[in-house]
Amino acid sequence: MTDQSNQSELLEFFKALADANRLKIVGILARQSCTVEELASLLDLGESTTSHHLARLAKVGLVSARPDGHYYHYSLQTDTLQAMAQRVLSADALPKIAQEIDADAYDRKVLQNFTDEEGRITAFPAQDKKFQVILRYVAKAFEPGVRYTEKQVNEILLRFNKDTATLRRNLVGYRLMEREGGGGCYWLVDQKTEA
Amino acid sequence: MTDQSNQSELLEFFKALADANRLKIVGILARQSCTVEELASLLDLGESTTSHHLARLAKVGLVSARPDGHYYHYSLQTDTLQAMAQRVLSADALPKIAQEIDADAYDRKVLQNFTDEEGRITAFPAQDKKFQVILRYVAKAFEPGVRYTEKQVNEILLRFNKDTATLRRNLVGYRLMEREGGGGCYWLVDQKTEA
């Protein structure tokens, strides 16, 4: 769970293409751009279902929509497809995934050493790297996009360790969470947008 | 459902890679070959689960097993991965899928015209191409690999039309089914192994 960027991006790409109807959509759009209606009738699917599939393909950049009248013309982004294919071909794409797995395994081991069966933190690691693992673990208890009062934050942190102050301070210090002014408002930092 | 060879092969390939743990396995095997046990512990998964994933990857030729002692060494078939990537890049792979969809749509239309709501055949098309669509539709009522007596065959065909003789004769004539000697033994022909 350390750095999933490579992993999850590739995974989402493959998942997008791992459905018979979505693959068909890509095949059709390779020839001509279509409206949702056209696709639905070609595939013998409901329009809502077709729309859903298109949304999934769009999410990974495989298709794009161009509005025209009250139609949307969906078309294939061939460059995305090619870029992904190139990426899989590249020598270092797979080893990178392997590195991420090593990091995951490391995290698991640290977690095992510093938490009990109930997931509570038994001790704070002195080593900075391990301490960050613990912090990332704790951060997962918060929902992305939600704002918490300091009281709520403490309540959640208490499930992990009685020293909520240390946890709270370091979550902010290591920029896993952010705090409004001096006040009581906390939220998760989206790690993806961070360098 | 006319000629799914391109479709289904690509689909199975993407499905094989559309799982986080299988993608991780590929990543690990890109560096080193492993036993099931090793992979299971690296991924923090049960051995049976790991085995299942490896079987799926092997099915599309992405990994291969080499027996050694009582271990199996699984390794990545990088050439399969490259071949698939090349294929996606090739200009005609996607249009081919589109053709298959057209064929599917054609089949559906024929079926609609010559069957009723309950799936019974209302008339036999005069046109050869359409007649074959009907035959392929009927053939789906039989299980691959199972041997049927003539009586059983007739029983099944009766669900589609009272003229079981015509259906039976043409299923064999168009090589969708095969018959033992002059006798009462029928079975589906595996279309994949046919030219």
Added chain:
DNA sequence: TAATTATTTCTATATATATCGAATTGTATT
């Protein structure tokens, strides 16, 4: 503004499959 049409979102359901634990198979060693 009302009405029409295309698309999306929401809700519910059905199907596929990832997962585990137990039993089984297969291979090598004693």
Added chain:
DNA sequence: AATACAATTCGATATATATAGAAATAATTA
């Protein structure tokens, strides 16, 4: 042979998601 160990298969469960239908949204036309 008998035993030990790795791997697979089987049975059951839980989760993800493909699907359809209804309601909501957006955009155009009357």
